[in-house]
Amino acid sequence: MHRHEGHDACHGDVADMLARAEAVCRERGLQFTPLRREVMEAVAEAGKAQGAYDIAEKLSAPGKRVAPVSVYRALDFLMQQGLVHRIASRNAFIPCAHGHAPGEGVVFLICRTCGGVDEASSEMLEDGLDRTLKRAGFTPAHSILEVEGDCGACRERQQAG
Amino acid sequence: MHRHEGHDACHGDVADMLARAEAVCRERGLQFTPLRREVMEAVAEAGKAQGAYDIAEKLSAPGKRVAPVSVYRALDFLMQQGLVHRIASRNAFIPCAHGHAPGEGVVFLICRTCGGVDEASSEMLEDGLDRTLKRAGFTPAHSILEVEGDCGACRERQQAG
DNA sequence: GGCGGCAGTGATACACTGTAACAAACCCGC
DNA sequence: GCGGGTTTGTTACAGTGTATCACTGCCGCC
Ligand SMILES: [Zn+2]
Ligand SMILES: [Zn+2]
Ligand SMILES: [Zn+2]
Ligand SMILES: [Zn+2]
Numbered sequence: 001m002h003r004h005e006g007h008d009a010c011h012g013d014v015a016d017m018l019a020r021a022e023a024v025c026r027e028r029g030l031q032f033t034p035l036r037r038e039v040m041e042a043v044a045e046a047g048k049a050q051g052a053y054d055i056a057e058k059l060s061a062p063g064k065r066v067a068p069v070s071v072y073r074a075l076d077f078l079m080q081q082g083l084v085h086r087i088a089s090r091n092a093f094i095p096c097a098h099g100h101a102p103g104e105g106v107v108f109l110i111c112r113t114c115g116g117v118d119e120a121s122s123e124m125l126e127d128g129l130d131r132t133l134k135r136a137g138f139t140p141a142h143s144i145l146e147v148e149g150d151c152g153a154c155r156e157r158q159q160a161g
Numbered sequence: 162m163h164r165h166e167g168h169d170a171c172h173g174d175v176a177d178m179l180a181r182a183e184a185v186c187r188e189r190g191l192q193f194t195p196l197r198r199e200v201m202e203a204v205a206e207a208g209k210a211q212g213a214y215d216i217a218e219k220l221s222a223p224g225k226r227v228a229p230v231s232v233y234r235a236l237d238f239l240m241q242q243g244l245v246h247r248i249a250s251r252n253a254f255i256p257c258a259h260g261h262a263p264g265e266g267v268v269f270l271i272c273r274t275c276g277g278v279d280e281a282s283s284e285m286l287e288d289g290l291d292r293t294l295k296r297a298g299f300t301p302a303h304s305i306l307e308v309e310g311d312c313g314a315c316r317e318r319q320q321a322g
Numbered sequence: 323g324g325c326g327g328c329a330g331t332g333a334t335a336c337a338c339t340g341t342a343a344c345a346a347a348c349c350c351g352c
Numbered sequence: 353g354c355g356g357g358t359t360t361g362t363t364a365c366a367g368t369g370t371a372t373c374a375c376t377g378c379c380g381c382c
Contacts, residue, residue: 033330053367070331072369088249089305091368107290109299120297128289129268129308136281137313138270144250146305147290152298192349194359214338231360233340252339324382331376339368348359 017044017095021083030081035066039074040095043084048115049092087117089146105129107145113154178205178256182244191242196227200235201256204245209276210253248278250307266290268306274315 021040025032042055050058052071059066075093078084082102084093087110094117100106105126109118125145133140150158182201186193203216211219213232220227236254239245243263245254248271255278261267266287270279286306294301311319 031330035331051367052369065332067331067333068368069333069370073331088307107293109294109297111299112302118297118299120293120299122289122293122296125286125289125293128283128286132268132281132283132286133270133308133310135283136270136279137316138272138279138281138308138310139316140308140310141273142310143308144305146249147294147299147301148303148305149294149299149301155298155300192359196360212338213340226361228361228363229339230341230362234360326379326381328378328380329376330378332374333372334374335370335372337368337370339366341366342364344362344364346359346361349357351356352354 014041014044017083017097020099021078021081024081024083028081030077035070036074036077038066039071040078040083043075043078043093044095049087049090049094049110049117051090051092055093085119087146088144089148105143105145107147109151110146110148111151111154112148113150113158116151118151175202175205178244178258181260182239182242185242185244189242191238196231197235197238199227200232201239201244204236204239204254205256210248210251210255210271210278212251212253216254246280248307249305250309264303266304266306268308270312271307271309272312272315273309274311274319277312279312 018037018041021037022032025036038059039055042058043050046054052075053068055075056066056068056071059071075084075086079086079093082096082099084095085106085108086093087108089110094108096119098106098119098121100119100121104121106119106121107125109120111117129140129143129145179198179201182198183193186197199220200216203219204211207215213236214229216236217227217229217232220232236245236247240247240254243257243260245256246267246269247254248269250271255269257280259267259280259282261280261282265282267280267282268286270281272278290301290304290306
């Protein structure tokens with residue numbers, strides 16, 4: 001689902017995402033530290049993919065600087081837990097809105113107009129990929145599926161305007 | 162097809178790739194300059210994806226330095242002509258072994274053991290992707306499909322060893 | 323209480339990847 | 353030869369990510 005500005009309730013708002021992150025950490029015996037929480041919040045609040053340096057800047061304030069390296073560490077942790085995803089084509093990060101299994105075939109739909117990123121999963125797509133890989137004799141470990149284009153909302157807006 | 166070390170004949174060897182590049186440029190009225198040729202050759206010779214800085218170093222010699230920026234320009238040109246591809250997950254480049262249409266749905270199979278990269282295209286995969294996008298109301302412009310794993314040759318080698 | 327290990331964080335420096343800007347060289351038709 | 357477009361050289365810089373070490377806070381143990 002596409003994230004519109006000011007309308008994030010489709011797949012859970014920021015509070016839900018934070019609650020899920022906290023629950024995941026607790027049930028796995030991991031620490032959901034203040035820094036990790038702040039990074040998770042920054043990623044969840046933004047309507048579009050955030051760069052690590054953007055997050056660092058956002059979390060910094062006069063007298064309290066958060067270095068990018070700290071953000072990267074928090075992001076690495078959150079990615080390992082499946083709470084955020086990295087968008088390779090943008091060098092940026094988004095919150096996982098679905099809570100799917102790790103390694104599950106998910107394709108990211110990146111709107112080049114509004115910058116929003118949506119996750120879509122599909123049995124059919126996954127089947128097609130599996131068969132293509134099998135035919136090539138290739139054993140997959142991890143896949144990156146990213147499509148850039150225009151989301152429905154932006155396309156309507158363009159046709160109307 | 163996976164490129165093994167010392168065995169690049171599956172989809173055309175280096176000479177074939179260079180000949181194709183030259184032909185493409187000639188028929189489009191574009192210049193296949195010495196630099197572009199050298200970059201194409203460097204990418205085609207390597208059995209695995211090459212970084213721009215690797216290429217720059219490879220082409221440099223005592224007394225003749227090739228700056229990375231020149232390599233990037235040559236790579237941009239070659240990519241526009243569909244002669245090389247960029248592997249987003251590696252920040253590296255490979256020669257196109259197939260000569261397919263630009264924008265055609267091709268998935269890159271990246272072997273994490275030997276580093277070789279293969280291109281596979283599949284009607285089924287493309288159908289699955291198209292339907293997934295249509296269902297999400299998303300209009301694609303460009304897609305990145307990359308799978309990391311183990312190629313058949315490396316998997317056999319591991320089982321045998 | 324003191325002590326030692328461990329995870330997390332801060333801080334600096336650095337490596338890697340890519341681009342902007344401008345000058346020089348080159349090519350080609352006039 | 354000249355003018356204009358293309359290609360390349362050169363420098364500097366921005367953006368992205370990692371290595372390293374020191375420090376802190378916490379918890380279990382003596
Ligand atoms: Zn997700
Ligand atoms: Zn949009
Ligand atoms: Zn190709
Ligand atoms: Zn391999």
